[in-house]
Amino acid sequence: MRLHDQLVTRALDEVNRHAGLFFKDVRLTGAVETINEWIVEHGIVNPVDIGPGVALDALLEDLVVHESYFDRDIEQLRLVDELVLARLARTTDPIKVWSAGCASGEEPYTLAFMLAARGLLQRATITATDLSRPALVRARAGRYRAWAVRTGANSPAMRFLVPCATEWCVPESIKEAVDFELLNLVEDPFPAAQDLITCRNVLIYLDQAAVAVVAQKFANALAPHGWLFVAPSDPRLDPYAPLAATVTDRGVYYRRADQLEPVPARRPRASVPPPIFMPPLRVARAPSVTIPPAPKQDTRAARDHARMLADRGDYEGARAVLVSAIAATPLDGELYFLEAVLLAADDLAAALACLDRAIYLSPDAPVSYLFAGRLRHSSGDRIGARRSYARALVLLEASPPDERVLWSDEPAWIMADACRRALAAL
Ligand SMILES: C[S@@+](CC[C@H](N)C(=O)[O-])C[C@H]1O[C@@H](n2cnc3c(N)ncnc32)[C@H](O)[C@@H]1O
Known part of the structure; x- marks a missing residue:
C-alpha cells in the first residue's frame, strides 16, 4: 500500500x-x-x-456533522412534552435530563425551554455533552443566528429567545440551567439515573460496534422509569441492549426493558401547569405527512453543503455555495430563501431582496412571507410586516393543518398560529 x-x-x-x-x-x-x-x-x-x-x-x-437547530423535529418534541414532561410534572422529584451529542446547544436549550414552560426548570438538572470543544464553546455562549431558528417566528423557541443585535440570545436564566460538558459517547463514562435522554442525529454516524456499546451504556444510564429518544433516522438500539422500543409516528423511544410496567406517579401534586410550550394537536393527525416535491438533485447537494457549512459557523462559505448554486440554477426559490436566512444577521436589505426573489419564484411558499414579516417587524416596518404575515396566513390557512409546510419541518397549523400571534403583536 x-x-x-x-x-x-x-x-x-x-x-x-x-x-x-x-x-x-x-x-x-x-x-x-x-x-x-x-x-x-x-x-x-x-x-x-x-x-x-x-x-x-x-x-x-x-x-463530524454539527447540524442542529431549535425545535428540530417538533413532532417528536411534542411527544416528549406530552409523554415525559407531563408525567414528570405529576411528581415533585428532581429531574435529570441529558442531551447527548448536543452540538452547539440548540437541542438542550430547546429542552430547557420546554421544562420552563411546564414550570419544571427549577428542579431539573440538564446535562448537555458533545465530543467537540468548539461546538461546546458556541453552546455555552448561547448566541445564535437566524440559521439556528430556521423557520423563524413559527418556532416555539422564539417565545424564549431574546433578540440581541442581529442575533438571538438564550436568556441567562436558561443558560445557567444547562451544564455543557465534553463527553465522547464511545470512550467516556455516562451520567447516571437520567429521567430523559435525547441522542438525536448522532448514532447515524457511528458504526454498528459503536452503536452496540453506546446502546448498552444508555440502558445503564436511564433511571428505572426513564425515556431515551433518538431521531427517526437513527439506528435501532434494542438489538444491542436491554431496551424496549416503542415505535410511534413521531419516532422511536426506548425504556429500560426490566421496567416495562409504568411506574405510578409519586407524591402527586394538586395541580399541574398546563403545557404552554407544545400545545397538543387540535386536529386529527393525517395518516401520512405530505412531503414537499423532491428538489432537483443538483440543488439539493448545494443546499446540503451550504447547510453543513452554516452549521459549522462558516456563513461566508455557505453563502459562497449558495451563490454559485444560484448562478447554476437561478430558478430555485429555496436557494434564495436560504441565502436570506444567512444574510439576515448582516444585511437586512439584501436578505429582504433575496426573499423577494424567493417569493417571485415560489409564490406559494409561506415561510418566505413569514420570514419577511419578521425581518420587517424587527426593522420597524409594521405595515410591511403586517402585509407579509397576512399573506403567509392566507397560504397557511389554505393548507391542510397537519401538512408539513414547504421548505420547513413544521405543520401548517403551527405556522398559522405563529402568524396570528405576530399579527396580534403588531
Ligand atoms: C448532527 S449533530 C446532532 C445535534 C443534535 N442532537 C440535534 O439533533 O440537532 C451530531 C453531534 O454529535 C457529536 N458526536 C459525534 N460523534 C460523537 C461521539 N462519539 N461522542 C460524542 N459526540 C459525538 C458531533 O460532534 C455533533 O455535534
Missing part, C-alpha cells in the same frame, strides 16, 4: 476507534478529501504518528 493510502487508512481507523465514526459512499469520499487536507496541514508523514492528541481532535472536528 502506498504511504499516502496508509496514512488515510490509519486516520479512518483512529477516528473510528476513538469516536465510532464510520463513513461510506459519498460521505467516505468527502472524509478522504478532508483527511488529505489534514495530512498536508499537520505535516503527517508516518502512520504511527496518528493517534490521540490535538491533531486527531482537529480531524474529528472536521469530520
